[in-house]
Amino acid sequence: MSSVYGEEASQYGDDHGSVAHEEKEKIFVAVRLRPLNEREITCNDVSDWECINNTTIFYKNSMSERSLFPTACAYDRVFGYDCSTRQVYEEAAKGVALSVLSGINSSIFAYGQTSSGKTYTMSGITEYTLADIYDHICRNVDREFTLKFSAMEIYNEVVRDLLTPEDTPLRLLDDPERGTVVEKLTEITLKDWNHLKELLSVCEAQRKIGETALNEVSSRSHQILRLTVESTAKKFVGLNSSTLTAAVNFVDLAGSERASQTMSANVRLKEGSHINRSLLTLGTVIRKLSKKGNGHIPFRDSKLTRILQNSLGGNARTAIICTMSPAHSHVEQSRNTLLFATCAKNVITNAKVNVVMSEKALVKQLRKELARLEAELRSLSALAASGGSSEALKEKEDLIEKMSREIRELTQQRDLAQSRFHNFPSSGSWTELSSVSSPDKAQWLDDCAASEVSECVYPFRPDGVSAVSQYGRYGGLNSNKLGEQIPEPPEDQYLCDDTSPRLFIEKYFGPDPCKGWENSAQRTVQNLEDNCKEVQCVEVDSNTKSISSDKHSSPRKGDQESSFIDRDHNDKEPKQTSNLVVEHSSSSSSDTDSDSNNLPRSRSSEAIIINVPVSEGSEVIKENVDISSKSEEELSIKKIDIEEKPSQPELSADNVKLLSKEHNRSFTIEVKLKMSGEDCEKICAEEPKMSGEDSIKICAEGEVAKSVPEKQSGDNLVQDDEHTSKDLGNFAADSLNSENESELSPSRQWMEFEKQRQEIIELWNACNVPLVHRTYFFLLFKGDPTDSVYMEVELRRLSYLKNAFSLGAKVVKDGQIFSQAASLNALNREREMLSKLLLKKFSSKERDSLYEKRGIGLKTKKRRLQLCHQLWKDTKDMDHIKESAALISKLVGFEAQNEVPKEMFELNFSPGPKNLRSFSWKPRKA
Numbered sequence: 001m002s003s004v005y006g007e008e009a010s011q012y013g014d015d016h017g018s019v020a021h022e023e024k025e026k027i028f029v030a031v032r033l034r035p036l037n038e039r040e041i042t043c044n045d046v047s048d049w050e051c052i053n054n055t056t057i058f059y060k061n062s063m064s065e066r067s068l069f070p071t072a073c074a075y076d077r078v079f080g081y082d083c084s085t086r087q088v089y090e091e092a093a094k095g096v097a098l099s100v101l102s103g104i105n106s107s108i109f110a111y112g113q114t115s116s117g118k119t120y121t122m123s124g125i126t127e128y129t130l131a132d133i134y135d136h137i138c139r140n141v142d143r144e145f146t147l148k149f150s151a152m153e154i155y156n157e158v159v160r161d162l163l164t165p166e167d168t169p170l171r172l173l174d175d176p177e178r179g180t181v182v183e184k185l186t187e188i189t190l191k192d193w194n195h196l197k198e199l200l201s202v203c204e205a206q207r208k209i210g211e212t213a214l215n216e217v218s219s220r221s222h223q224i225l226r227l228t229v230e231s232t233a234k235k236f237v238g239l240n241s242s243t244l245t246a247a248v249n250f251v252d253l254a255g256s257e258r259a260s261q262t263m264s265a266n267v268r269l270k271e272g273s274h275i276n277r278s279l280l281t282l283g284t285v286i287r288k289l290s291k292k293g294n295g296h297i298p299f300r301d302s303k304l305t306r307i308l309q310n311s312l313g314g315n316a317r318t319a320i321i322c323t324m325s326p327a328h329s330h331v332e333q334s335r336n337t338l339l340f341a342t343c344a345k346n347v348i349t350n351a352k353v354n355v356v357m358s359e360k361a362l363v364k365q366l367r368k369e370l371a372r373l374e375a376e377l378r379s380l381s382a383l384a385a386s387g388g389s390s391e392a393l394k395e396k397e398d399l400i401e402k403m404s405r406e407i408r409e410l411t412q413q414r415d416l417a418q419s420r421f422h423n424f425p426s427s428g429s430w431t432e433l434s435s436v437s438s439p440d441k442a443q444w445l446d447d448c449a450a451s452e453v454s455e456c457v458y459p460f461r462p463d464g465v466s467a468v469s470q471y472g473r474y475g476g477l478n479s480n481k482l483g484e485q486i487p488e489p490p491e492d493q494y495l496c497d498d499t500s501p502r503l504f505i506e507k508y509f510g511p512d513p514c515k516g517w518e519n520s521a522q523r524t525v526q527n528l529e530d531n532c533k534e535v536q537c538v539e540v541d542s543n544t545k546s547i548s549s550d551k552h553s554s555p556r557k558g559d560q561e562s563s564f565i566d567r568d569h570n571d572k573e574p575k576q577t578s579n580l581v582v583e584h585s586s587s588s589s590s591d592t593d594s595d596s597n598n599l600p601r602s603r604s605s606e607a608i609i610i611n612v613p614v615s616e617g618s619e620v621i622k623e624n625v626d627i628s629s630k631s632e633e634e635l636s637i638k639k640i641d642i643e644e645k646p647s648q649p650e651l652s653a654d655n656v657k658l659l660s661k662e663h664n665r666s667f668t669i670e671v672k673l674k675m676s677g678e679d680c681e682k683i684c685a686e687e688p689k690m691s692g693e694d695s696i697k698i699c700a701e702g703e704v705a706k707s708v709p710e711k712q713s714g715d716n717l718v719q720d721d722e723h724t725s726k727d728l729g730n731f732a733a734d735s736l737n738s739e740n741e742s743e744l745s746p747s748r749q750w751m752e753f754e755k756q757r758q759e760i761i762e763l764w765n766a767c768n769v770p771l772v773h774r775t776y777f778f779l780l781f782k783g784d785p786t787d788s789v790y791m792e793v794e795l796r797r798l799s800y801l802k803n804a805f806s807l808g809a810k811v812v813k814d815g816q817i818f819s820q821a822a823s824l825n826a827l828n829r830e831r832e833m834l835s836k837l838l839l840k841k842f843s844s845k846e847r848d849s850l851y852e853k854r855g856i857g858l859k860t861k862k863r864r865l866q867l868c869h870q871l872w873k874d875t876k877d878m879d880h881i882k883e884s885a886a887l888i889s890k891l892v893g894f895e896a897q898n899e900v901p902k903e904m905f906e907l908n909f910s911p912g913p914k915n916l917r918s919f920s921w922k923p924r925k926a
């Protein structure tokens with residue numbers, strides 16, 4: 001092994017004869033099964049899974065249940081409960097992790113449900129890797145190594161430094177060269193192995209852990225340990241020669257979990273919801289990456305995926321170890337883990353050798369590649385001249401064409417490098433080059449480059465800055481970069497029946513295996529209880545955040561799957577069109593509404609939401625204006641106009657005019673600019689001109705979203721609620737990329753909450769949701785920022801349910817059929833139950849006053865039931881809703897709601913008489 005590492009210096013830039021390029025390879029996916037633990041054994045749980053060979057895991061219980069899930073699944077490697085962590089390291093992680101010594105970034109992930117053994121596995125792998133790295137360093141005395149260590153955790157979507165005692169949240173920044181970087185993250189240069197071990201124990205002590213029902217020491221955060229390795233051949237140290245630099249990440253993810261199984265409440269439940277949200281984003285990212293032509297990848301939807309972007313389909317080699325409990329009680333979670341693993345198998349990364357090269361080495365590299373291509377071209381031209389079949393000739397011509405192109409590109413690169421070389425100011429050793437006559441310079445360059453190995457190295461720039469390049473050359477990634485064979489996924493081990501692997505996959509997962517995962521996720525949604533209890537099922541994407549009314553209130557046919565899985569419908573929108581739309585959101589005309597709904601709402605557009613005082617009754621002339629022809633100055637002027645002259649919100653003469661009348665009040669204008677990446681850059685470049693309060697959000701490629709905090713009063717907010725909520729939709733879509741939701745101003749959060757609540761109330765009615773559930777929910781969630789996750793869950797499942805009902809679908813839960821008719825019956829039974837409680841909880845005088853208030857004759861039959869039928873009926877009347885909630889809360893004794901933590905809210909509204917009992921408020925035990 002060491003001899004292979006020892007060769008890394010020769011793996012780029014020397015006699016391989018060509019410029020090295022990136023290598024594509026699939027993520028290495030392994031599955032590790034742990035033994036049943038004491039808890040599982042005590043509960044007489046049985047082991048459902050078995051590794052039948054090195055690559056196949058087998059579900060033993062398939063005969064006793066009818067499940068679409070495959071009986072056996074194959075991965076790059078599977079490890080049974082009797083395998084040691086050492087074995088897991090050697091066979092699944094070592095090859096990838098030690099790539100860092102060859103200048104290739106690498107990442108090892110542990111993924112799996114809570115208490116499945118992620119930390120157990122990952123801490124072992126980290127230690128073995130680091131020991132091997134030190135061992136390698138000791139044996140490679142001819143290279144000088146610098147090791148730097150950093151560690152962070154992502155806890156409740158906040159990034160923390162694990163190497164400092166401070167709890168300060170760290171910000172993520174976008175660096176054009178390095179991608180997402182964590183600002184102010186401590187990076188410590190290691191002194192020796194003991195120093196590293198000390199730091200590892202600091203991290204262990206700092207990491208957030210907590211007790212859950214499944215794991216006494218459950219990791220409640222995602223932990224990323226990062227070791228950066230820089231190495232230079234000792235004889236060139238300080239001589240501005242090439243340096244290999246790469247980082248290895250050890251990622252111990254927090255466990256996916258079911259709130260019901262972990263008995264989560266309070267803090268644990270909140271953690272769980274954050275954990276599950278970020279894991280869901282990770283799953284979405286993996287699923288999208290696993291597809292060909294994958295379109296927009298929502299890396300920015302969570303901090304985890306932002307930070308790990310490179311490790312997921314970027315410049316890194318990656319191995320994922322999926323850990324599983326074999327217990328029958330965890331079968332669903334285990335299947336989810338395997339489906340994640342199946343998708344991950346198809347993700348391709350693009351690892352490169354990261355070489356920081358001197359200018360001279362770069363020139364040398366390019367010259368060699370150019371020479372090689374020219375030689376090949378000559379030989380092909382000669383072949384073509386000597387004749388051959390027309391097909392062969394055509395092929396050769398194509399090849400020649402391709403090579404000529406490459407040569408042209410390389411020549412350009414070489415010229416560029418040379419011109420930089422020539423333009424360096426004279427100093428020291430440069431004099432030597434400038435004294436060489438021009439025609440001889442090229443030869444001189446060659447000689448000089450060739451003499452690098454004989455220590456004739458010249459510092460080209462006095463400041464010592466060297467070119468950063470990713471050229472390099474190394475052996476095939478799938479074969480033996482580290483001298484080990486990385487096994488190809490075996491073709492024939494998917495099955496326990498006679499189906500071929502491909503057919504097997506298609507049979508169970510459909511033509512797109514990852515769809516199986518989606519389908520499974522969809523099935524998960526169908527399970528109402530899980531859908532309610534597992535925050536895991538909350539997919540928060542731009543559209544969820546935007547809470548667009550059409551999405552929730554009128555789900556379309558066939559949307560079931562996509563509504564759960566994939567809302568990136570913006571991917572296909574053209575990005576190049578440029579238009580400017582200004583919308584006066586305080587206008588209340590319905591055509592404005594419909595217009596605004598039809599407006600292009602693309603994430604690729606820039607949304608600037610600005611509040612400026614204007615007069616009530618102002619009108620807006622909406623125009624689509626082609627801004628592609630507009631100059632940068634014009635765009636800037638518009639921005640400056642808005643910024644500097646808020647009282648004259650005329651954006652420009654040729655597009656939008658706001659005609660002011662009467663009373664001053666504030667409102668929201670939204671300017672949507674669709675622009676090219678270049679335009680976006682211009683806008684970004686203008687950021688410093690913005691006021692201190694402004695925040696620029698750089699979205700996916702070529703996108704900018706800028707929000708300006710509001711200055712409007714609460715009164716106006718209420719009035720403008722309905723209309724501004726449309727803008728909010730856009731705003732929220734664009735704020736997808738914001739650091740976190742709390743960036744919405746409180747007033748916007750409130751408006752969003754109000755809009756969601758109204759949608760929920762209507763959906764409750766449409767889905768015959770029990771009145772007690774509505775009451776609890778209504779009284780508990782009053783617009784606190786932390787309520788958003790519950791609101792999203794509620795909206796999602798209600799939309800799903802409404803959709804299912806509208807399609808005549810039945811949802812089966814606990815053997816009960818849950819259809820529209822069944823839910824109505826359940827609702828009516830609940831009304832009867834409430835009518836009995838009316839008798840108990842209200843005096844006859846109180847009841848009479850209630851009847852009178854609602855126009856129910858005091859002598860009519862079934863007065864109580866009539867009253868109960870009226871509750872929660874008028875969904876548009878908030879006073880009515882509040883009264884209904886107050887009445888029911890009194891009936892069922894839900895008056896101490898303010899003292900009950902929201903996290904304890906039972907997100908369940910199953911129908912059926914047996915569930916009626918659960919309507920009385922019973923906080924779950926923490």
Ligand SMILES: Nc1ncnc2c1ncn2[C@@H]1O[C@H](COP(=O)(O)OP(=O)(O)OP(=O)(O)O)[C@@H](O)[C@H]1O
Pocket residue numbers: 033034035037081112113114115116117118119120121215217218219220253254255256323
């Ligand atoms: N392969 C294994 N062999 C023996 N014991 C194991 C194995 N894997 C895990 N365990 C034990 O199971 C328990 C849970 O493991 P661990 O804490 O690593 O789970 P986890 O997946 O990291 O959980 P969480 O996500 O809650 O942090 C620990 O006591 C650990 O020692």
